[in-house]
Every structure is written in structure tokens, then in C-alpha cells.
Amino acid sequence: MKRLIKFTLGAGVVLAGAAALVWVLNSRDEIDVSAPVAAAAASDSLIARGAYLARAGNCMTCHTARGGEPYAGGRSIDTPFGAVFTSNLTPDEKTGLGTWSPAHFWRAMHNGRSKSGRLLYPAFPYPSYTQVTREDSDALFAYLKSLPAVAQPNKAHALRFPYQSQAALAVWRALYFSPGVYKPDTSRNAEWNRGAYLVNGLGHCTACHTARNVMGATEGLDLSGGLIPIQNWYAPSLVSPHEAGVGDWDRQEIVNLLKNGVSKRGSVNGPMAEVVQGSTQYLNSEDLNAMAQFLKELPGTSAPGSPKEPEIALMAGSPSAADAVAPGSVAALGAKLYEQNCAQCHGDKGQGVPNAYPALAGNRAVLMPQTVNLVQIVLNGGYAPATAGNPRPFGMPPFVLVLNDTDVAAVLTHIRGAWGNQASAVSPLEVNRIRASSGR
Structure with a gap:
């Protein structure tokens, strides 16, 4: 009995200590939101700066449901643990940011907490946004407060047990999240530091x-x-x-x-x-x-003495080397399918067409060990974005209804082994896995 009592007490002490540690780690660099803030109209320049920063953070893409009002939330962010729905960022007082202060918003960005102090899920990328400065946070908030208010209630997340609990999230944060504003590297120039701030932060x-x-x-x-x-x-x-x-x-x-x-x-x-x-x-x-x-200037980005590679896609020679990575029947099927479906745009030797269709010969996106992007593009098509500098981009049609899993695997194996390319074969099982995951 004494041993059981000692064990129980010891376990209780350990659990209490662990809980205290989790609490301490979740309270690091906590923002004080209790101080009253006098309401003041934001200047046009501050709102304009916030609009620009919202673009830099690509905020509207996630916080706008398909067909919904901008920044009103409701978009589902699917994760391995369930779905997280983005929140309403318009200044509606009941469902949005209408009753928030700049300090509340800064705490959300910096500490990953809502106005009530509830822990936010990292589908909202506060592990990166914590690096954003208070000045930029205030500008973002001023812009969001200037938007038309949209009364759209926030959807409840659909996360599986135990991931839906605040306790589980607190443990995750204690292990993997540490708040901290970006600190410039004094050994680098101002331009490099600005780039690091934008890439790693917003x-x-x-x-x-x-x-x-x-x-x-x-x-x-x-x-x-x-x-x-x-x-x-x-x-x-x-x-x-x-x-x-x-x-x-x-x-x-x-x-x-x-x-x-x-x-x-x-x-x-x-x-x-x-x-x-x-x-x-x-x-x-x-x-x-x-x-x-x-x-x-990222470490490892250049390979001294290596030749420059041809045009790549996805930032996203010899007639054929496919026989080295695939049986003759697969190689023959892949070559035939390529001639029928691909050569018209990408060329009979994978040379591509400048400013239209990327070369496949020597293309490092084609040669990467990871083949999921290639399968995705063949199945679902590939399209560059329409931009001011490229308003009518060329694209690739989807072949999901044209080619079966064996066909897709064969043509990709051919491409990865032709014209001097030397990459591993693609299996029908890999294609099937990607097709199944997209419901096609």
C-alpha cells in the first residue's frame, strides 16, 4: 500500500511538473492585451501598407471560401488530423475582428492566440508569422479593419480526437513553437535581411x-x-x-x-x-x-563547376535510355504514348518550345526522385498563373480521363529515361495512389 501511495504521489508530481512546463512554454513572450487602447482612425498610408503586406502574406487566398466574400473565412484547410476552417477577418463585430484591438491581432500573429486567449491551430502559420514586426502587424490590422464587414459565422473545426483539444495543442506548441520577432543578421546587408524577413515571415x-x-x-x-x-x-x-x-x-x-x-x-x-x-x-x-x-544565397543552392540546367518547370541526346529503367514493353508503350500525346508540344526530343512549353530533356523537375508532381500534372493538367507579365499563359490539359495508371506510369518512365535523362521508373501503383487521393 505504501508503495502504491508513493508511486501515485510521484506520478502526480511528474504530471504536475509536466503540466507546469507546458504552461510556461506556452506563455513565452506573451503579449499583454489588457491595456485600453484609444480608438483612432488609421491613416490612408497605413491602410495601403497593410494591403500590401496582406498580399505579401497571401492572406486572402486562405481566408476566402470559394465563391465567398473576400476575407470572410470559411475555407477548409485539410490536414492529416482533420479539417481546419479559416476565420472571418472582416471587421464584423459578432463574427469577425470588429471588437479586436491591435494588441489582440498582434498576439494572434506573434503568439498564436485568439482574442479570448484560446490557442490557434498552426494551419494559421503563426510559427512563421511570429517573426513579423509589431509595426507590420498593426498595418495589417488597419487594412483588415478598413474592409467591408461581412456577417459570416466561423465554422467549427472538424479535427479528430485528441487533436481537437486545447491540451493536445498546448503540448504541440510546447514542443514545436517558439515566438520571436525576426532579428536581422548583422553580417548581411539590408537587402538580404529584407528578403529573409519576407521569405521566412509573411x-x-x-x-x-x-x-x-x-x-x-x-x-x-x-x-x-x-x-x-x-x-x-x-x-x-x-x-x-x-x-x-x-x-x-x-x-x-x-x-x-x-x-x-x-x-x-x-x-x-x-x-x-x-x-x-x-x-x-x-x-x-x-x-x-x-x-x-x-x-x-541559401546554403547549398549552387553546385560549383556544375553546368547550368535547361529550363525547368514547377517551382514548381540519345533517342532513349528508358530500357535501362523499364522492361521493353513498358518502354515501347511509353514512347508510343509520348508520341501520341506529348510530342506536339514538348518536341520529339523533349526540347520544348521557348516561352511556351518547357523542355523535358535535362529538366530537373522531371529528374527529381520525388515523382508526385509529374503524376499530378499529367492527371490534372498544369497551368502557370495569369499575371500582368504573362497574361495568357500556355498550359497542359489533364489526361485523367485519357490515360490509365499503367499509361501514365509508362509515359513518365519514358520521359525520365529518354534524351539523356537518367531517372528511376514510375510505377502504376504510384500513379494509382495519387489518383485515389484526388478522387479521380
């Missing part, structure tokens, strides 16, 4: 371009690539010259890609096309150049 590029663990947390800010959960797109590494690293690119080509969605060295598709469509095309040249400098 741009929240880490949310896609860094791998997540089983608990859905990104490990650091390494930007080394990762599969986007549920969407089944691979956000390529921004530090690898073999994926989407731009260390050997001319800075203007990086700016063109972010501004127009296309450049001489590449084009964007998939989720990155949405980023350009809703965000980066609206940034000014100073910020785009700052981001370009930061991305060019």
Missing part, C-alpha cells in the same frame, strides 16, 4: 518547402523540400541545385519567376502558381530583388 515559405514530422511540425527553417500534406504535391528544395535551388540563376530571372510565373529558367505550377497568382506578382521590385538575393 511569405511563410517554410510551411510548404520544409518537411513535416508525424505531428505535422516543420523542423527549423531549412527550406529543403517536403510533401505538402493532403494536397500530395512536393514543394521542391530551395537549397538544392538539383531541385529548385536558384544559386546559379541570374537575379532578374528569379524576380521574373516570382513576378510573372515564368522566366527563361523555369515556370511555376501547382500550389506555387497560386502563390504567384495571389501574392508575389503584386510585390514591388525592391522586395522581389531582396527575396531573390536571399534565395540565391
